[in-house]
Amino acid sequence: MQKHKAKIRHDRHLKPFKGQVGGYAWILNEPRMGKFDKFYKAPLLIKEILGNNNVILELPNGQQIRKHTSQLKAVPG
Numbered sequence: 921m922q923k924h925k926a927k928i929r930h931d932r933h934l935k936p937f938k939g940q941v942g943g944y945a946w947i948l949n950e951p952r953m954g955k956f957d958k959f960y961k962a963p964l965l966i967k968e969i970l971g972n973n974n975v976i977l978e979l980p981n982g983q984q985i986r987k988h989t990s991q992l993k994a995v996p997g
Contacts, residue, residue, distance in 0.1 A: 930990075931973050939966050939994035945977065948991040963995045 939945045946960035964977040973989045 927972075934973065934990055937969070937973070937975070937989035937992065937994065939969070939975065939992065941966055941969060943997075944995040945975065946993040946995060947977065947987060948993075950991075960993055 943966050944963035945966055946963050949958055949961050952959070964979060966975055967978050967984060968976040970976065970986075974986050975989060975992060976984050976986050977992075978984050
């Protein structure tokens, strides 16, 4: 129950995710190995946007992963 409440509190302060299905999003590079390492990795295709601030992305090899919108940045365009 506390885990669910913490997620609701966290999600309340997020900026709205501007990505759309069929578009691309940068994924947060974690863990960063050094001061000069890039913050985001290559853009990935957005397959589906779920209701609980999660997004399903497709990797170049066809695999699908789920990431929270706080770990993504929509590619403008």
